[in-house]
Amino acid sequence: MTRSVAASRGIAWRLLGTATAVLLVVSACSSSAATPSPAASQPAASAPAAASPAASAAASAAIDTTTPMTLNVLLMQQAAYSAADITAMDAAFTKAYPNITINPELVSYDSLHDKIVTAQVGGSGKYDVVLMDTPWPAELVKANIVSDITSQIPANFTTGVFDSAWTAAKYNGKVYGVPWINDTKFFFYNTDMFTKAGITAAPKTWDEVEADAKAIKAAGVVKYPITASWKQAEAVICDWTQLAAAFGGSDFVDASGKALFNQGGGLAALTFMKKLIDEGLVDPASLSQTEDDVNSVMSAGQSAMALNWTYGLSVMNDPSKSSVAGKIKVAPSPGEGSVTTSGVNGGMSLAVTTTTKHPNEALAYALFMASEQSQEMDVANALPMWKASFDNPAVTKGNPDLFAAAKIQFAGLVARPVVPYYTKLSNALQDAIQQVLLGKKTPQTALDDVAAQLPTFQQ
Amino acid sequence: MAVGTLRRSPAKRSKPWPETWVAAAFVAPAALVIFLVVVVPLARAGWMSLFAIELTRPGVEPFVGLGNYITQITSAGFWDSISKALFFTVVTTALELSLGTGLAMLMDQPMRFRWILRSLVILPWALPTIVNALMWRWIDNATYGSLNALLTQVGALHDYVPWLSQETTAMWMVIIADVWKMTPFCALLILAGLQGIDRELFEAARVDGGSTIAIFRRIILPLLTPIILIVLVLRTMEAFKVFDLIWIMTGGGPASSTQTVAIYAYRTAYQGYDFGQGAALGYIIAIAIMLLAAVYLWMLRRTGTTAS
Numbered sequence: 030m031t032r033s034v035a036a037s038r039g040i041a042w043r044l045l046g047t048a049t050a051v052l053l054v055v056s057a058c059s060s061s062a063a064t065p066s067p068a069a070s071q072p073a074a075s076a077p078a079a080a081s082p083a084a085s086a087a088a089s090a091a092i093d094t095t096t097p098m099t100l101n102v103l104l105m106q107q108a109a110y111s112a113a114d115i116t117a118m119d120a121a122f123t124k125a126y127p128n129i130t131i132n133p134e135l136v137s138y139d140s141l142h143d144k145i146v147t148a149q150v151g152g153s154g155k156y157d158v159v160l161m162d163t164p165w166p167a168e169l170v171k172a173n174i175v176s177d178i179t180s181q182i183p184a185n186f187t188t189g190v191f192d193s194a195w196t197a198a199k200y201n202g203k204v205y206g207v208p209w210i211n212d213t214k215f216f217f218y219n220t221d222m223f224t225k226a227g228i229t230a231a232p233k234t235w236d237e238v239e240a241d242a243k244a245i246k247a248a249g250v251v252k253y254p255i256t257a258s259w260k261q262a263e264a265v266i267c268d269w270t271q272l273a274a275a276f277g278g279s280d281f282v283d284a285s286g287k288a289l290f291n292q293g294g295g296l297a298a299l300t301f302m303k304k305l306i307d308e309g310l311v312d313p314a315s316l317s318q319t320e321d322d323v324n325s326v327m328s329a330g331q332s333a334m335a336l337n338w339t340y341g342l343s344v345m346n347d348p349s350k351s352s353v354a355g356k357i358k359v360a361p362s363p364g365e366g367s368v369t370t371s372g373v374n375g376g377m378s379l380a381v382t383t384t385t386k387h388p389n390e391a392l393a394y395a396l397f398m399a400s401e402q403s404q405e406m407d408v409a410n411a412l413p414m415w416k417a418s419f420d421n422p423a424v425t426k427g428n429p430d431l432f433a434a435a436k437i438q439f440a441g442l443v444a445r446p447v448v449p450y451y452t453k454l455s456n457a458l459q460d461a462i463q464q465v466l467l468g469k470k471t472p473q474t475a476l477d478d479v480a481a482q483l484p485t486f487q488q
Numbered sequence: 489m490a491v492g493t494l495r496r497s498p499a500k501r502s503k504p505w506p507e508t509w510v511a512a513a514f515v516a517p518a519a520l521v522i523f524l525v526v527v528v529p530l531a532r533a534g535w536m537s538l539f540a541i542e543l544t545r546p547g548v549e550p551f552v553g554l555g556n557y558i559t560q561i562t563s564a565g566f567w568d569s570i571s572k573a574l575f576f577t578v579v580t581t582a583l584e585l586s587l588g589t590g591l592a593m594l595m596d597q598p599m600r601f602r603w604i605l606r607s608l609v610i611l612p613w614a615l616p617t618i619v620n621a622l623m624w625r626w627i628d629n630a631t632y633g634s635l636n637a638l639l640t641q642v643g644a645l646h647d648y649v650p651w652l653s654q655e656t657t658a659m660w661m662v663i664i665a666d667v668w669k670m671t672p673f674c675a676l677l678i679l680a681g682l683q684g685i686d687r688e689l690f691e692a693a694r695v696d697g698g699s700t701i702a703i704f705r706r707i708i709l710p711l712l713t714p715i716i717l718i719v720l721v722l723r724t725m726e727a728f729k730v731f732d733l734i735w736i737m738t739g740g741g742p743a744s745s746t747q748t749v750a751i752y753a754y755r756t757a758y759q760g761y762d763f764g765q766g767a768a769l770g771y772i773i774a775i776a777i778m779l780l781a782a783v784y785l786w787m788l789r790r791t792g793t794t795a796s
Contacts, residue, residue, distance in 0.1 A: 146758050168543075172761060261742055314631060314653045316741070317653040325631075452760065453761075463741060463744070
């Protein structure tokens with residue numbers, strides 16, 4: 030062959046070879062970490078200046094009721110309101126505002142956080158409204174994902190909704206979301222199994238829980254009397270926070286940012302959790318369970334006691350889903366020592382994103398979903414957050430036990446810390462707690478190790 | 489070349505395009521798309537990895553050079569995740585290769601319903617990874633999974649074992665799920681290689697008194713080496729960056745025992761809001777895989793069957 034053909038063949042092969050090599054590298058990287066650009070761009074206007082705080086009609090006055098539009102909302106399908114509930118609420122909203130179509134997207138809790146980050150970073154986010162969990166406002170505000178709506182909240186919301194629900198929506202004194210879900214973990218137990226073991230009343234302290242569990246196990250009623258959602262995910266932090274509060278500790282960090290979770294209530298709670306596992310009272314499978322799994326296990330009659338969110342009751346007592354329907358009762362979460370009861374704040378709020386093109390309409394949607402009427406549409410899956418609802422017999426008659434327990438627990442909910450580094454801290458704690466529960470580290474060492482990492486998180 | 493009355497002047501005589509240029513022209517559109525969609529973000533990620541970018545501190549992005557890389561290389565969490573990824577890679581690749589070779593030899597045997605075997609074997613590989621992961625999560629379920637049921641019924645176990653909740657067994661369950669899915673892939677590639685081997689070689693070997701094992705060792709394996717190396721490269725690259733299988737089955741738990749480097753990178757970037765470090769991690773993974781691929785390709789070249 031001539032020299033020029035050989036040379037061009039050589040060049041062409043080299044080109045193809047480079048392209049292939051790049052392909053290899055690139056396909057190797059394609060599933061790895063982030064490539065989006067961070068939100069260095071300016072936020073969209075977060076609040077129109079004209080809203081007056083006192084008038085509840087202020088928000089509706091600025092709403093466009095003629096232009097057809099679609100609002101993309103990101104919600105959760107796990108605990109609390111079911112997909113059917115949300116569809117019903119959306120339909121009611123569209124009836125009130127016919128030009129606005131709602132396009133809801135429901136994801137699992139664990140995906141919710143990551144989806145908000147991936148969808149909204151970069152300034153061209155898809156969603157107008159996102160569901161925000163209690164510890165996230167700090168992160169989402171600092172990352173410029175949610176807007177300040179303090180001046181647009183109607184007065185009746187501020188006074189009529191439980192304070193604990195507002196915790197989920199605030200950061201540094203400003204409001205970034207409309208409270209929507211006010212929830213905590215209650216204590217569910219199987220009355221049948223209790224009777225078989227000779228227990229007549231629900232336990233009031235965690236020591237009693239331990240004793241009752243031992244009795245149930247000794248009577249041969251079930252192999253593992255307690256089931257829990259202790260997966261290496263936010264679920265285990267919720268349970269641990271609730272127990273820590275019962276054992277006397279309620280803050281993760283003090284005002285100066287020093288760790289408090291590795292002493293007092295936090296340490297005692299973790300030690301207690303390990304003890305329950307060692308005594309064979311808690312199902313070891315709990316370490317990979319979320320709240321949905323806890324419902325399944327209780328509904329299958331495989332366990333006698335569990336902590337879960339409000340929705341657990343309706344699932345466990347639903348004859349079409351549960352083989353123990355009608356046998357599950359709810360009681361306030363047990364206390365310990367001088368603490369009567371404790372509850373982790375599982376509240377969630379609807380936040381208006383900084384990338385929305387329809388901020389007024391998005392806020393109107395959030396306020397509508399959180400209104401007393403919407404909330405009372407289904408109180409089986411999620412308790413209303415309006416104080417008035419709790420005194421309304423028409424609402425409470427469906428489940429007097431639940432409302433009674435809620436009234437007691439809602440009075441003093443404990444929030445996970447609302448700090449910008451919360452998720453990093455939570456991830457470290459999840460790992461530490463699991464190491465302890467698997468017997469690989471002692472509680473003190475594990476928590477101290479996380480405490481030592483705190484300064485790096487706080488930078 | 490035209491011969492006849494119509495003559496062209498030498499200056500205008502057209503040469504046919506070289507074949508290689510035609511080939512390059514076909515590849516060009518796809519290469520352009522890949523360049524825009526992959527190479528550009530890749531370059532950006534590389535640029536990002538040189539800065540300290542935290543989403544919770546937008547606008548403040550100091551240049552740190554190799555700082556992110558050094559932070560990761562000196563962190564225990566990183567090496568832990570690398571060791572998990574390496575363990576997963578070595579075990580799955582070894583199992584898939586050996587089982588795949590055995591399966592390929594079986595599929596190569598002339599038998600009546602060989603076509604059924606070959607069709608069935610494709611099914612696990614055809615499953616989407618997510619479906620596979622969910623399926624195995626249910627099979628391994630501690631309370632009503634079929635694995636526990638099967639083992640207790642045949643008497644191998646007394647009590648149900650929480651497979652995915654123990655750090656000793658979780659990684660193995662993930663490995664089993666991957667091996668079940670990807671062995672057919674290896675088997676099919678090796679079968680293709682097997683069918684390229686001349687059968688007369690076997691007959692000659694038998695005439696010379698060779699046993700089956702000797703035939704396998706002396707004839708089949710050496711001739712299969714190129715294919716095996718290719719399978720090794722592909723599987724190693726895929727296994728090292730495994731993410732979705734583990735994320736669905738265990739989420740990285742329990743106690744981070746299945747937290748491979750890709751999951752660690754994901755958590756750093758999307759849950760830790762640290763995009764600079766996340767990008768650095770991505771590049772470290774890429775470089776590691778490139779090194780592995782380079783080693784394999786060098787070995788492939790040594791066997792004398794490289795493309796050029």
